[in-house]
Amino acid sequence: STAARRKAARLGWYGPLAWDDNIDAPAAQPDCGTDAHRYTVSQLAATRSADIRHLSRFGIPHREIAARVGVT
Incomplete structure (x- = not known):
């Protein structure tokens, strides 16, 4: 499932x-x-957080950022 x-x-x-x-x-x-490197949950969260902050600086819409970092 x-x-x-x-x-x-x-x-x-x-x-x-x-x-x-x-x-x-x-x-x-x-x-x-x-x-490929396997991330722990905390490593993945930290990486995604950094990616989100970086992409936000460019004025990218939230939905597009979510799609780029693999979250909904």
Whole structure:
């Protein structure tokens, strides 16, 4: 469900395919196919806050800022 996916993302959990090749290995690490940085909730909030402040300085409408930083 959407609520379950949102909760999993908020908690930093990985989806089932991240474990597909190594599910039986006790020391397995999730494989997301990228080396992208995973933010904690507080890191993401701080980054979004800084982005919002930066974009606001240019007079960008609130709705557009929300779309750019991925919030509603």
